[in-house]
Amino acid sequence: MIEVRALTKRYGDVQAVTDLSFTVKPGIVTGFLGPNGAGKTTTMRMILGLDRPTSGDVTVGGRRYAELGAPLREVGALLDAKAMHGRRKALNHLLCLAQSNGIGRDRVKEVLHLVGLDTVGDKHAGTFSLGMAQRLGIAAALLGDPPVLMFDEPVNGLDPEGIRWIRTLMRDLAAEGRTVLVSSHLLSEMAQTADHLLVIGRGELVADMPTADVLGNAEARAVLVRVAESPDESFLQRLTEAGAEVTEREDDALLVSGLDSAHIGGLATGSGAVLSELTPQRVSLEEAFMELTEEYVEYHGGEGQAQR
Numbered sequence: 147m148i149e150v151r152a153l154t155k156r157y158g159d160v161q162a163v164t165d166l167s168f169t170v171k172p173g174i175v176t177g178f179l180g181p182n183g184a185g186k187t188t189t190m191r192m193i194l195g196l197d198r199p200t201s202g203d204v205t206v207g208g209r210r211y212a213e214l215g216a217p218l219r220e221v222g223a224l225l226d227a228k229a230m231h232g233r234r235k236a237l238n239h240l241l242c243l244a245q246s247n248g249i250g251r252d253r254v255k256e257v258l259h260l261v262g263l264d265t266v267g268d269k270h271a272g273t274f275s276l277g278m279a280q281r282l283g284i285a286a287a288l289l290g291d292p293p294v295l296m297f298d299e300p301v302n303g304l305d306p307e308g309i310r311w312i313r314t315l316m317r318d319l320a321a322e323g324r325t326v327l328v329s330s331h332l333l334s335e336m337a338q339t340a341d342h343l344l345v346i347g348r349g350e351l352v353a354d355m356p357t358a359d360v361l362g363n364a365e366a367r368a369v370l371v372r373v374a375e376s377p378d379e380s381f382l383q384r385l386t387e388a389g390a391e392v393t394e395r396e397d398d399a400l401l402v403s404g405l406d407s408a409h410i411g412g413l414a415t416g417s418g419a420v421l422s423e424l425t426p427q428r429v430s431l432e433e434a435f436m437e438l439t440e441e442y443v444e445y446h447g448g449e450g451q452a453q454r
């Protein structure tokens with residue numbers, strides 16, 4: 147369990163995290179979602195005791211990071227896979243970490259195997275591809291068999307096989323009862339991995355809800371209706387009486403919000419109108435995410451310019 151209470155971090159004039167409070171529960175994958183610069187890495191660094199909060203408090207398993215005796219046994223993290231010592235051999239890199247946390251050589255071999263790097267343990271970490279570096283970083287996070295794990299943008303730059311491997315690993319770790327917090331700036335990615343979402347924008351908490359609810363918000367906002375024949379105005383009247391908001395589009399189609407398709411179809415039948423189309427309009431996951439975080443995005447692309 148990770149508990150973040152009223153966490154605030156300022157770097158000079160930059161307010162990176164503002165009064166953030168949330169709890170990350172065990173047994174599920176929790177996605178930490180927000181646009182670039184939202185404060186995800188800063189929050190994770192504070193959870194790990196790498197940055198000191200300006201104010202507020204973080205505990206892992208009920209204790210502050212500084213109070214943890216053998217931190218790797220309590221919380222494992224992958225922050226920046228490329229930040230390791232490049233001239234060190236992969237196996238030695240893990241052995242050094244293990245030694246300082248009282249972890250045996252057998253466990254080092256075990257995690258190397260677990261991440262599929264057992265045949266390259268004697269290679270220098272600096273020669274590793276991004277995918278291999280991510281795997282080595284994950285091996286380090288798993289070394290102490292910790293009940294709490296954090297991964298910062300773990301699928302960034304990975305090929306589809308690597309992405310699938312990481313997704314399965316996260317789900318398996320959560321299924322073992324661990325607390326798993328994983329950050330991303332893509333809702334589509336989180337939709338496939340996370341059970342619960344914490345959404346932040348400009349350092350502030352925007353949403354703390356099950357992923358299914360965030361996705362539900364992306365569904366059917368309005369229904370596109372085309373009327374082939376209508377004896378009179380009664381269909382429109384019935385729609386508004388039933389509480390619908392109706393917008394007439396330039397192509398004569400109607401955008402009806404506030405009622406579902408079945409209700410609209412029933413009102414059409416009742417008023418003798420014949421419909422040629424009745425289509426729920428869905429917004430994409432990324433649109434739903436952008437709606438949630440729109441006002442918090444730090445850098446917008448210019449109009450008409452090439453966008454990433």
Ligand SMILES: Nc1ncnc2c1ncn2[C@@H]1O[C@H](COP(=O)(O)OP(=O)(O)OP(=O)(O)O)[C@@H](O)[C@H]1O
Pocket residue numbers: 157160161162180181182183184185186187188189331
């Ligand atoms: N060491 C630092 N000194 C000054 N400002 C910083 C520092 N670290 C982060 N920031 C600023 O704090 C804000 C939050 O950054 P952070 O890296 O936590 O965001 P993020 O959500 O992880 O973004 P990204 O998805 O781009 O990694 C940004 O405005 C960033 O420029």
